Amino acid sequence: MQPFCRRSILIACGIAIFAGSACLLAGTAAAENYPSRPVKIVVPFPAGGSNDIVARVVAQKLSERNNGQTFYVENRGGAGGNIGAEAVAGSDPDGYTLLLTAPPPLTINAALYRDLRYDPSTAFAPVGLIAAVPIVLAVHPSTGIKNVSELIALAKAKPGTLFFGSSGNGSTNHLAGELLRSMTGIDIVHVPYKGAAPAMNDLVAGHIPMMFDNIPAVLPQVKGKNINAIAVAGSKRASALPDVPTISESGVPGFEASAWFGLVAPAKTSAPVLAKLEGDIDAILKMPDVQKRFDELGAEPGTVSGAAFGKFLTDETAKWTKIIRESGAKVD
Template identity: 45%
Template sequence: MPRLSRRSLLAACLAAPALVRAQEAWRPTRPVTLVVPFTPGGSTDFLARLLGQSITDALGVGVVVENRPGAGGGIASGAVAKAAPDGQTLLIAHIGTLAVNPWIYARLPYDPVQSFAPVSLLAAVHNVLAIHPSVAARSVPDLIALAKAAPGSLNYGTGGVGSAAHIATAAFEVAAGIRLQHVPYRGTGPAVSDLLAGRIQMALTGAPILLPQVRAGSLLALGVSGTRRLAALPDVPTIAEAALPGFDASQWYGLVAPAGTSAPVIDTLNAICRTTLSTPAMAARLEQEGADAMPSTPDGFAAHIASELARWGAVARAANLKAE
């Protein structure tokens, strides 16, 4: 994958007056830690490393990307919730940690609303429905028919209970009226490895980790979970147009800080996110990976979290999702 130019990102960041003013108000005193709640290789990790480079370019400090998988993102989220609210420890949060986990775990070490200060939405990552070539299906209707003929016979892998892939596939099951067998892993990378080996049959997960395998012909892409086809997979229909009108189960990601983080810190980080995500270079890079930039204000992100909590709570109840 081509790398973004550090020089172009820095120039874009420094060109924004809001960012310049925010930098005058706060600058980190040591490397910033970006905590990722899953193993390396998935969409969350991909976005963390892009954002980390932008923070380094804009503020002149190192960024450490720390992968802390477990409990559907609960371990990492709980740790950041307890961190000092000084901007030095941040979380790449996503649909699972902020909108799904509260509905499927009886107890969490954090509250999705009270424990964090929203900084900005980052991106929507479209899920791709991919199967191992040995599966006797070549379209979404084929797969649905196969699942209806033998309920529970198809195994799907995810990055864990409560992960974005878990909730997206549960929504797919509800919409299609089928029953699949969930196989949770400690990250998306291990799940895709087993899919490539044929130990599981399918996955509905973020495009970035699946696209190289689909392009190589190692996996077959049947559908995309968003409202439009991906530029990276123009011949692959959306699940909505292929079989389930109205279906939309894309992932989203955002940056949060511990609750109590000061306004200057939040403003600085928000300006970096919004400026970087608005550059043509970043938009092109995200599109190449099957994602859309979604910069927002902190208040806009807070409203999005509230809306998604209500939306996915209904899905969790309909699918009877509970942590195993």
């Protein structure tokens, strides 16, 4: 090889190494200074629901851990969570716009909506599972329904007349109802709302007879005797409602549906920033006052982050896609 060529190659390699080192140093510096301005946490559902309640607990604690730097919640509801999720997917991957969401935008909507403008499997970088929450089947006291068997009997006696509300099309609460319909052969009618809060308001008012909802929103109404919890949709009873049986042990063996809330950032967010967020979330979920607050809400702090949370999302996507196909659930 000619000396000139060898020298050119060495210079090129030196430039590449320098550029790579500069990028690494820039990323490290960004993480060390992160956050240097307010961070927006998008909740893709209306205020007042379980997702919103959990997000505000996390935002407050993130702010406290970062010397008072502002972390604030922005509710961007609509289209089953797709509007808020799409906004975050298209944001700069700098850690200043995050998504804290229930399952639909990340693991459900791709199987329900044909016109998604983002790919849930590639649009986000996983940060961590924030909380797992049981789904509760609740009825208005005026129905007189005391358990799942009575509900099924009423639905079979009067097909097409029993309406169930949910926080929206494609929500875990909607799909829990579709799963119950599929597994029992009953004809119940879905009524999608623009968020869990307005659906719960209508249940409390007696405008709808039943709904599936996450336990943080259900507990206050059960304690106030405004609604009756007749079953838990998960595989085990909820510690906050120990006397309420699961749907599986109430005559529908194998029934299982649960909800959770997870935090993600736009894809291509730098590894140092993601690591900073993961560390903060891990510390927050171990705080006694956070654990106490989650316990009051009936939620359990998350236990996976980073790549493990990414694997969790993949598994959840496969589970809900199967449920959607087998139940025939559709966007109303």
